[in-house]
Amino acid sequence: MVEQTKNGNSESPDWQQLQKVWQDTPSVDMAKLARNARFVWWRMRLNFGLEIVFSGVGFAIFASFIDLKSLPSTVFGSIGILFSVISFWAAFYIRRGVWDAAEEGALELVRFQIKRAQSEILYIRINCWLAYAALILMAAAFWLFFDRLEILDTDRIVKFSVLMGFMVAVIFLFPFVTRPFVRRRVELIEKLKQIECQLQDEKPACDDGN
Amino acid sequence: MDFKAILQEHSAMLGRIVSSYEADPALQQEVMQDVSLALWQALPKFKGSGSLKGYVAKVAQNRCITHVSKAVRQPRKSALDENLVAEGDSPEELVQREQTRAQLLVAVRALPLTLRQVTTLALEGFSHKEIGEALGISENNAMVRFSRAKALLKTSLQGQVDG
Secondary structure, X not given: OOEEOOOOOEEOHHHHHHHHHHHOOOOOOOHHHHHHHHHXXXXXXXXXXXXXXXXXXXXHHHHHHHOOOOHHXXXXXXXXXXXXXXXXXXXXXXXXXXXXXXXXXXXXHHHHHHHHHHHHHHHHHHHHHHHHHHHHHHHHHHHHHHHOHHHOOHHHHHHHHHHHHHHHHHHHHHHHHHHHHHHHHHHHHHHHHHHHHXXXXXXXXXXXXX | OOHHHHHHHOHHHHHHHHHHHOOOHHHHHHHHHHHHHHHHHHHHHOOOOOOHHHHHHHHXXXXXXXXXXXXXXXXXXXXXXXXXXXXXXXXXHHHHHHHHHHHHXXXXXXXXXXXXXXXXXXXXXXXXXXXXXXXXXOHHHHHHHHHHHHHHHHHHHHHHHHO
């Protein structure tokens, strides 16, 4: 006959012993972890705030170029404003739902993380395209620069050219630098999908890893 | 709600849940950090329905499940923990107990995910009803899973003793 404990779990001496062995572990000092959790929580918000501020400042700076009322400055300012708006949107897009999903069910959380990883990949891809599109911004910057060439000295021209060269290098390197991140995210999605299948153990379709 | 106090109160349970999902001690720290952050975010939303312990366990379980870097690691022997020393324990008893605990951990980690979820909560002393609530399944389903998990656990532990 199976005896029932007050908590409803079937009880045998073996199980009781296992419970005792399981629970017989020392407490962990969580003070440091608690401090770090607070720190990470605030850092997430600070990063978000900084991205919003940078987008806003960028918007204002590029808008000031439109005020110069020349064709090159208007083109440069307009493209810059477009970049700022996309950055602003991206700051929200990659974080949607990120801060309030921990108490959902495990399956919902896994599905949420899959979506999040997918949106991170999309974010990187958008950034790659933005980087290529930034070449247009640079072309506009060159146009603007040479439009005002007569009022600039040699030193400034050299500095500007070095800066532009550096930016072109960054733009071409960006897809290569982000490739390992994308690969890790793809692997993460595969693993998360396996976990999703395990959590739906009633559905045999998941057994073959599909 | 004092986050630090809650974290400290349930630290042993959190440590056990984390260790049932991650064998590597260094990665356990990492998961523990993730769990504490998840709790920091989730605790203000606790509405008081059900026990706080159950809620903490649920959040920890969820975080551990999504910690996918744990995937299929070889079980390894854990080092003896000096903190386990209690009054009246002889060295032999200590070693025996730590060995049993290590075997239990290995057996729990080897369980399929859905059974592992139920097992860790059952080992913590949660009732079937509480397990069902924490995992979003019915009490009957929790009971069935627990029964399957217990059988697998018994086989696994027996195998470790025989092997």
